[in-house]
Each structure stands twice: as structure tokens, then as C-alpha cells.
Amino acid sequence: MKVIDFSLTNSILNQYVSEIRNVEVQNDRLRFRRNIERIGEIMAYEISKTFDYSIKEVQTPLGIAPVSTPDNQLVISTILRAGLPFHQGILSYFDQAENAFVSAYRKYKDTLKFDIHIEYIASPRIDQKTLIITDPMLATGGSMELSYQAMLTKGEPAEIHVVSIIASQQAIDHIAEVFPKDRTTIWCAAIDPQINEHSYIVPGLGDAGDLAYGEKE
Numbered sequence: 001m002k003v004i005d006f007s008l009t010n011s012i013l014n015q016y017v018s019e020i021r022n023v024e025v026q027n028d029r030l031r032f033r034r035n036i037e038r039i040g041e042i043m044a045y046e047i048s049k050t051f052d053y054s055i056k057e058v059q060t061p062l063g064i065a066p067v068s069t070p071d072n073q074l075v076i077s078t079i080l081r082a083g084l085p086f087h088q089g090i091l092s093y094f095d096q097a098e099n100a101f102v103s104a105y106r107k108y109k110d111t112l113k114f115d116i117h118i119e120y121i122a123s124p125r126i127d128q129k130t131l132i133i134t135d136p137m138l139a140t141g142g143s144m145e146l147s148y149q150a151m152l153t154k155g156e157p158a159e160i161h162v163v164s165i166i167a168s169q170q171a172i173d174h175i176a177e178v179f180p181k182d183r184t185t186i187w188c189a190a191i192d193p194q195i196n197e198h199s200y201i202v203p204g205l206g207d208a209g210d211l212a213y214g215e216k217e
């Protein structure tokens with residue numbers, strides 16, 4: 001299993017990550033969503049370098065140009081709600097991708113204990129396709145694992161890209177355990193050391209879904 005951590009490389013992506021983490025900046029919802037989209041756009045570009053390419057001949061007004069373009073059949077899958085702006089950023093680079101949406105939410109038994117419930121999935125078949133499964137936050141990794149299990153009812157992908165912004169070390173370890181090691185790559189903008197007793201990432205950024213869309217009842 002490959003793990004790509006963008007925080008180890010100096011790039012403008014780290015500026016957008018600092019803004020979504022920053023308590024003085026992150027409450028500007030439009031900026032928060034747009035920064036998540038921008039991180040998705042940059043990650044999409046980096047992920048595109050791993051695809052399979054072949055040369056096609058393009059007719060220009062003056063001749064024929066050979067151009068190497070990707071051949072992968074993409075399915076971009078997203079976990080509601082916080083995944084939506086991230087999905088939009090990635091999709092804006094992969095124009096022809098198919099798309100899938102999974103709902104996952106924490107149903108609390110008491111203030112600390114919860115189960116993750118999946119209630120909705122809308123997905124194409126994913127057999128032999130490149131599955132890009134996105135969620136900006138990987139805390140326990142439970143939502144990602146269950147969403148992937150739900151996606152498997154739609155077929156077996158050729159390769160899997162788990163794409164996140166902030167992941168806990170625990171979630172990285174968990175995903176490395178439960179996803180196919182030979183064909184999964186995890187992409188994230190940072191790996192944080194801890195999760196707290198409420199299973200929030202520390203230092204993390206808080207609740208990504210609420211910051212993007214407002215608090216739930």
C-alpha cells in the first residue's frame with residue numbers, strides 16, 4: 001500500500017490546508033469549501049500522473065498532433081456531506097468520470113459511543129475501473145471502510161485511490177489493514193498524530209461537514 005502525504009512536499013496546497021485548519025479563517029464557509037475544492041483539484045492533477053496513457057492523434061487546423069492522454073475509466077465516489085466540495089474539485093479535472101455518492105453518518109449511542117450508518121448509495125458498476133474514493137477527514141477510518149464495503153456491491157475495481165485531506169495515523173493504519181494492499185494508494189494532505197475521546201482528529205480542523213454546510217440539528 002502506498003501512502004502519499006503532501007505535507008512532506010512544499011507546495012501551495014499547504015497554504016489551503018493552513019486556511020481550513022485556522023480557527024480565524026475556517027468559519028468563512030465559502031472560503032472553506034473553495035479551499036477544499038482547490039485541494040481536490042491539485043490532488044486530481046497529482047493522481048492523474050499514475051494513470052495509463054496512450055498516444056492519440058489529434059487533428060489540428062494545420063496538421064496532426066500526437067497527444068498522450070489517459071485511458072482509465074474513473075469512478076469518483078464521495079462520502080456525504082463533507083466530501084461534496086472535495087468531490088467537485090476532483091471532478092473538475094476528470095470531466096468524463098462517473099460518480100458515486102454514499103451517505104455515512106455517526107449515530108450516537110451516548111456522548112462518546114457511536115456506530116456508523118450507511119443508508120444511501122448511488123453508484124455505477126465499478127468492475128475493472130479506477131475507483132477514487134474521497135472524504136476530507138479520516139478519523140477512525142470507519143466511514144471510509146464501510147463506504148468501500150458498500151461500493152463493493154457494485155463490482156470489484158482494478159485499483160483504488162483513497163483520497164483525503166486530514167487523516168489520523170490510526171485511520172491510515174486501519175485503511176492499510178482493510179483495503180487491498182496491492183492496488184490501493186492513500187493520498188492525504190497531512191497525517192495527524194491523534195484522535196480524541198469524541199473520535200475527532202487532533203489537531204485536525206474540527207467538523208468539516210459543519211464548517212462547509214452549517215451545523216446539524
Ligand SMILES: O=P(O)(O)OC[C@H]1O[C@H](OP(=O)(O)OP(=O)(O)O)[C@H](O)[C@@H]1O
Pocket residue numbers: 079080081082083104105106116135136137138139140141142143144171199207208209210
Ligand atoms: O473516520 P471516521 O471516524 O469515520 O470519521 C470521518 C467521517 O466524519 C466526517 O463526516 P461526518 O460523520 O461528520 O458527517 P458530515 O460530513 O455529514 O458532517 C468525515 O467527513 C468522515 O466521513
Ligand SMILES: O=c1cc[nH]c(=O)[nH]1
Pocket residue numbers: 082137139199200201202204205206207208209
Ligand atoms: O476530526 C473529525 C472527525 C470526524 N469528522 C470531522 O469532520 N472531523
Ligand SMILES: [Mg+2]
Pocket residue numbers: 082207208209210
Ligand atoms: Mg461532520
